[in-house]
Amino acid sequence: MxxxxxxxxxxxxxxxxxxxxxxxxxxxxxxxxxxxxxxxxxxxxxxxxxxxxxxxxxxxxxxxxxxxxxxxxxxxxxxxxxxxxxxxxxxxxxxxxxxxxxxxxxxxxxxIKGLIPIEDGTNIQFDMGLVMPSVFALMGMRHMAEYGTTREQFARISVKNHRHGALNPYAQYQKELTLEEVLQSPMIADPITLLQCTPIGxxxxxxxxxxxxxxxxxxxxPVYVRASVFTAGRYKKGTGAATIESCVRAARQAYETAGIGPDDLDVIELHDCFTVHELIATEDLGLCPKGEGGRLVDEGATALGGRIPVNPSGGLLSKGHPLGATGVAQIVELVWQLRGECGKRQVPGARVALAHNGGGIGPGLEPAAMSITILSR
Amino acid sequence: MxxxxxxxxxxxxxxxxxxxxxxxxxxxxxxxxxxxxxxxxxxxxxxxxxxxxxxxxxxxxxxxxxxxxxxxxxxxxxxxxxxxxxxxxxxxxxxxxxxxxxxxxxxxxxxIKGLIPIEDGTNIQFDMGLVMPSVFALMGMRHMAEYGTTREQFARISVKNHRHGALNPYAQYQKELTLEEVLQSPMIADPITLLQCTPIGxxxxxxxxxxxxxxxxxxxxPVYVRASVFTAGRYKKGTGAATIESCVRAARQAYETAGIGPDDLDVIELHDCFTVHELIATEDLGLCPKGEGGRLVDEGATALGGRIPVNPSGGLLSKGHPLGATGVAQIVELVWQLRGECGKRQVPGARVALAHNGGGIGPGLEPAAMSITILSR
Incomplete structure (x- = not known):
């Protein structure tokens, strides 16, 4: 330990x-x-x-x-x-x-301005235009088709995370956004608009x-590390396009190692590189049944004050995402949360926390790296 | 284990x-x-x-x-x-x-052609021209001044390693060189001539x-890992310019872990990015007293057939040095040596082997990374 x-x-x-x-x-x-x-x-x-x-x-x-x-x-x-x-x-x-x-x-x-540049020849999918926002846009579209998720539900995640970020002196953007501002910002890859993308920083x-x-x-x-799971995406076997198999698998292993379930979590920092990723990850982490991620947003369950606050720091969308810094920054926020040191964005009495961090594009457009860490007081 | x-x-x-x-x-x-x-x-x-x-x-x-x-x-x-x-x-x-x-x-x-490009601003020493060959050239000059080591002794290391490489079907260059060819190749940074530099590959x-x-x-x-030490250079404290402190320290720790001394070694793969590095490393690994590395070369002790063969594969100088591949390639060669699978370049009956691999330039021009691995049958 x-x-x-x-x-x-x-x-x-x-x-x-x-x-x-x-x-x-x-x-x-x-x-x-x-x-x-x-x-x-x-x-x-x-x-x-x-x-x-x-x-x-x-x-x-x-x-x-x-x-x-x-x-x-x-x-x-x-x-x-x-x-x-x-x-x-x-x-x-x-x-x-x-x-x-x-x-x-x-x-x-x-x-870097805009998209992260990837050398041609590294990945034929990237060369064809299947860059990061496109991948998550496709997953979002599929989620909409399968479960009736709406553009507004995705956009509300950005509104929530920017509301959280406005309370965090460490966030790159400390400014609230309205639903209208998010939806009307330039379309990057439908349903993902500019203000649903994590910034360069x-x-x-x-x-x-x-x-x-x-x-x-x-x-x-002390904040104890109850589980640290690191794995990679694998070739898909019919798990469907609206779920991230490596996240489901890593989360299951982490819960088993820590001897807890999703209901025991008090606070989560999650890899919201795009709003679609947050919605899908809340389902894949077991915070709600598959397909109900949109309802979770509408109910405010993942907002500060809700049942299970997600990204109280503002997440990648508002706190920012300097690539290599992100994984440890999530852990920093959760350590501070578990010690009660988060001021206006504090989740009261948080005792158990989870960090979720993905990296790159691997086989079957799954993340090349998937990390789940469970921490507790 | x-x-x-x-x-x-x-x-x-x-x-x-x-x-x-x-x-x-x-x-x-x-x-x-x-x-x-x-x-x-x-x-x-x-x-x-x-x-x-x-x-x-x-x-x-x-x-x-x-x-x-x-x-x-x-x-x-x-x-x-x-x-x-x-x-x-x-x-x-x-x-x-x-x-x-x-x-x-x-x-x-x-x-890459020639020098490895390092972005300006990464290291003020590089920006000033203290690139890899220059660093080792300075060490070589110091060694010559302190111990009377000669240009011929450095050059003979390249002759030896190319003779070994000519026996290795995995080597980038499988061609013997004469002492004259090595000495008369273009001067890169005195005493290091072109044929005393590891190639791009x-x-x-x-x-x-x-x-x-x-x-x-x-x-x-099976080949057992008897010690695996990985450390970094540290600010020098009067250890002198003709020795690499991190190598001495890592080797000492590796010998202690493995419960052996340098006399127990049968074969070594060593980071001969430049001939000067091999000469200094043979001393720092304890194969001979400080200052006698040149004599070790002259006596043929580190050649195939000698007391302690160094770089039977041809080393970085002849086998090549595709940066990230080198550390594991040294271990590959030693595994094959310990299993008796090296054909013409086999060190007969080798039982204990050491791999020495440095990386980058750290504080005080010491390697940023220093790895010593001891293997045995």
């Missing part, structure tokens, strides 16, 4: 003058301060990022005066820092290390993970 | 028409065939590469019909697949998985790693 004793991030946004190194370092220092731990106590680092020059983790550590420790750089598209978290969890819970940093960091705004996040026995040295409020 | 039950690679070379996916897949199939294992038995994959588009590991696995398993992509510059090997070793020896693939793959020849490598108890199901000749 392992516990998180410190969590920190920087506000996500567009910072053309910053670099991954200084953003990552600031997030590390915030997490170490939160843990009350000196940087020299750290024994290893697991760092997620996408497409930065080599050894980004080592360069980040340089900036906090930390050298000479094992430093692993993980890439798994939007799930990069969740992959880092997973390997860190295995290393700590196997007894190899007692105190490690897990870091996510990404700088996108200097390099920069940011960094970090947590300090310790063995159970070390946790008590640093905090009276 | 863990054991390697299969090892495979493709011949390194320049393959402008190939992609990382099909090269990686071929190496995986070779390793699986060597193990007598079906691909569906694999439970997870750890894949090293540098600077490819996201999720390279998943795309490689796609090509052998393997999906739905945890797939970790590791980046650590020239030490990328050694980082993957290290995390795979931790996952297997902690009991998490029984059968995993560790893969290294890289395509460079379409993108493409390739892939893979091993099947299993738990101890599973190994016997697949082979009567």
């Amino acid at each position: 392992a516990a998180i004793v410190g969590a920190g991030m920087i506000r996500f946004g567009k910072f053309p003058d910053r670099y991954i190194e200084d953003m990552g370092a600031e997030a590390c220092l915030n997490a170490l301060e939160h843990a009350g731990m000196g940087h020299k106590e750290i024994q290893a680092a697991f760092v997620g990022n996408v497409g930065q020059p080599p050894n980004a983790g080592q360069r980040i550590l340089d900036e906090i005066g930390l050298s000479g420790i094992p430093t692993f750089n993980h890439e798994n598209a939007c799930g990069s820092s969740s992959a880092a978290f997973r390997d860190a969890f295995v290393a700590v819970s196997s007894g190899l290390f007692d105190r490690v940093l897990v870091v996510g960091a990404e700088h996108m705004s200097r390099r 920069d940011g960094a996040s970090a947590v300090v993970l310790t063995s159970d026995r070390e946790a008590g040295r640093y905090t009276t409020k | 863990a054991a390697i039950v299969g090892a495979g690679m493709i011949r390194f070379g320049k393959f402008p028409d190939r992609y990382i996916e099909d090269m990686g897949a071929e190496a995986c199939l070779n390793a699986l065939e060597h193990a007598g294992m079906g691909h569906k038995e694999i439970q997870a994959a750890f894949v090293g590469n540098v600077g490819q588009p996201p999720n390279a590991g998943q795309r490689i696995l796609d090509e052998i019909g393997l999906s739905g398993i945890p797939t970790f992509n590791h980046e650590n510059a020239c030490g990328s697949s050694s980082a993957a090997f290290r995390d795979a070793f931790v996952a297997v020896s902690s009991g998490l998985f029984d059968r995993v693939l560790v893969v290294g793959a890289e395509h460079m020849s379409r993108r 493409d390739g892939a490598s893979a091993v099947v790693l299993t738990s101890d108890r599973e190994a016997g199901r697949y082979t009567t000749k």
Whole structure:
């Protein structure tokens, strides 16, 4: 087992003058301060990022005066820092290390406008135009056809997450949106409009993970890792286009490992790269039966104050999505939620939390990486 | 503990028409065939590469019909697949998985001519011209000044490794060189001439790693992982410019873990990105006292037939160095050596082997990543 004793991030946004190194370092220092731990106590680092020059983790550590420790750089598209978290969890819970940093960091705004560029020849589906928003648009259309889900239901997810983000000082966008604004923003790939897409941004996040026995040295409020599942999409076998099989499978495994079910969850951070993904993931995580994701939105169950708040941070849509930083940033938010440190966006009395993070496009248009983490006080 | 039950690679070379996916897949199939294992038995994959588009590991696995398993992509510059090997070793020896693939793959020849391009702003030392050959040239000069090492001694390492490579059907260059040819090739950074630099190339490598108890199901000749140390360079503290502190430290830790010393080694694959690196590493690994690396070369101790053969495969200089493929390719060669499967370049009766792999430039111009692996029959 392992516990998180410190969590920190920087506000996500567009910072053309910053670099991954200084953003990552600031997030590390915030997490170490939160843990009350000196940087020299750290024994290893697991760092997620996408497409930065080599050894980004080592360069980040340089900036906090930390050298000479094992430093692993993980890439798994939007799930990069969740992959880092997973390997860190295995290393700590196997007894190899007692105190490690897990870091996510990404700088996108200097390099990317609009779609994430993917080199031709990498994926014939991308070359044909089946880029990220198109994939989720197709799933959304299928969901509409099968279950009568409406454009308004998708759009309301963006309204909700921006309402949450407006309460989060770490969010890239702290501005509420109306349903009309979301629906009338430019159409990207029907039913997904511009304001239902996660923005381009920069940011960094970090947590300090310790063995159970070390946790008590640093905090009276450790957050325990109850399950950490990391897997990949697989060739579909008739599970249908309106569900993400790797999410269903990973969630089932995580619930089993943690010995809980979806009803035991108090708060969720979820990979809402597009509104369609949030709607489908709420079903695949078992928060409601398949096809009822739209009703869940209409009922406000996933809003702050609802039965099971989803993305109180604002999610990827409002808090932002600097690819490599996202997985650990979800965990940062949940650690703060479980410690009751979230101010206006706090889910009262949260005790059990789940983070859901996907990465890339794999076989059958399933995510190449799928991570589910369950945390508890 | 863990054991390697299969090892495979493709011949390194320049393959402008190939992609990382099909090269990686071929190496995986070779390793699986060597193990007598079906691909569906694999439970997870750890894949090293540098600077490819996201999720390279998943795309490689796609090509052998393997999906739905945890797939970790590791980046650590020239030490990328050694980082993957290290995390795979931790996952297997902690009991998490029984059968995993560790893969290294890289395509460079379409993108790179000459120096590896590093984006300006990544490293002020690179921006100032302190690129890879320059760093090792400075170390070589210092070694010459401190110990009287000669240009001929450095050059003889390239002659030796090309003589070895000429015996290796997997080597990019299978051609012997004379001392004169090496010395008279164009000067890159004194004392390093062109034929003392590792070439640009493409390739892939893979091993099947299993738990101890599973190994016997697949082979009567398992190769055991006796130590796997992965660390990073640290700020220098007067250790001097003619030694690589992270290598000394990692080797010491590896010998201690394995319960052996350098005298117990029968064969070594070592990171000879430049001849200077091989000479210094032979000292830092304890094969001879500091300053006597040149004499070791002159005596032929590190040549096939000598006291402790280094780089029987031809090393990076002759076998080639497709960055992400290198770490696992070293392990492939050593597995074959320990099983007596190396034909003309076989080190007779080899029982204990060491792989040494560095990656990137970290603090104080030390490697950002340093990996030492000890294997035995």
